Amino acid sequence: MDHALQKRLIEAIATTVIAHVEELTSLDQAIGDGDHGLNMMRGFKDVMADVDGLASKPLPDALRAIGTKLVMTVGGASGPLYGTLFLTLAKELPDSPTRADAARALEIAVAAVMARGKSRPGQKTMLDVLAPAQAELAAGGDDLLARLKSRAAAAAAATVPMRAIRGRASFLGDRSIGHMDPGARSSSLMIAAVCDVLGG
Numbered sequence: 001m002d003h004a005l006q007k008r009l010i011e012a013i014a015t016t017v018i019a020h021v022e023e024l025t026s027l028d029q030a031i032g033d034g035d036h037g038l039n040m041m042r043g044f045k046d047v048m049a050d051v052d053g054l055a056s057k058p059l060p061d062a063l064r065a066i067g068t069k070l071v072m073t074v075g076g077a078s079g080p081l082y083g084t085l086f087l088t089l090a091k092e093l094p095d096s097p098t099r100a101d102a103a104r105a106l107e108i109a110v111a112a113v114m115a116r117g118k119s120r121p122g123q124k125t126m127l128d129v130l131a132p133a134q135a136e137l138a139a140g141g142d143d144l145l146a147r148l149k150s151r152a153a154a155a156a157a158a159t160v161p162m163r164a165i166r167g168r169a170s171f172l173g174d175r176s177i178g179h180m181d182p183g184a185r186s187s188s189l190m191i192a193a194v195c196d197v198l199g200g
Contacts, residue, residue, distance in 0.1 A: 001096045005197070006062060007055035012193040014044035014051070020189055027182040031169035035076060036182040043074035043082070059097070063090035077167060078183060081117055081126065088112040103138040110134050123165035124176065126183035129155045133191050149195040156180060156188040 017024075018041050025037030046069050047054065054062045067086030071079050092105035110130045114120055121131040132155045136148045157180065164176035167183075 001059050003055050006059060007051060008197050009194060010051055010054055012197045013190050014048045016189050016193040017044045017186060024182050024186055027180055027185055030179040031172055031176050032182060033168055036078060039074045039076050039078055040186055043070045046073045058095045060090045060093055081113055084112050084116045085109050099140055106134040106137060117166060119166040124159050124162040124169060124181045125166055126187045128159050129184045129187040145195040145199040149192045152188040152191040156184040159184045
């Protein structure tokens with residue numbers, strides 16, 4: 001993990017989320033507060049404003065700084081949840097992680113998000129993407145990045161027929177069925193951005 005690659009990864013995640021602000025807003029207008037896109041854009045614009053500084057740090061320090069920025073700027077439920085994800089990865093990843101390191105760290109981070117959100121996979125949240133993505137990463141094997149990107153996208157799509165059990169969407173009951181979860185979509189976008197950079 002050199003500084004140039006780290007910068008490309010940070011930029012890819014941030015610019016991808018920002019580019020999809022309208023989609024994320026639309027998804028959240030259907031079953032939430034309607035602010036997921038704008039909140040995520042605000043957080044990742046703050047990340048982009050310091051991208052050179054973040055890229056120059058060791059990976060754990062960069063992840064810790066990103067997590068802190070997201071907690072401070074994103075707001076709503078997404079700020080604490082994504083902050084928890086990045087802050088836990090910061091604790092668990094070495095400077096230059098292997099695939100096994102990444103799989104182990106993501107497993108711990110997913111568990112931390114579950115605890116923070118008092119949720120689990122199957123309840124129409126970002127966990128419905130993060131958990132299967134972690135399982136795919138742990139499996140390893142050929143064409144891992146393509147498989148990981150595909151599984152994350154399919155997992156986000158699989159939230160459409162779910163009935164929300166946790167989060168704002170759960171108040172809608174059966175009316176939450178038929179809509180993709182915005183947190184699942186933003187998670188899948190971030191995973192795709194990472195896969196595209198590492199695959200390129």
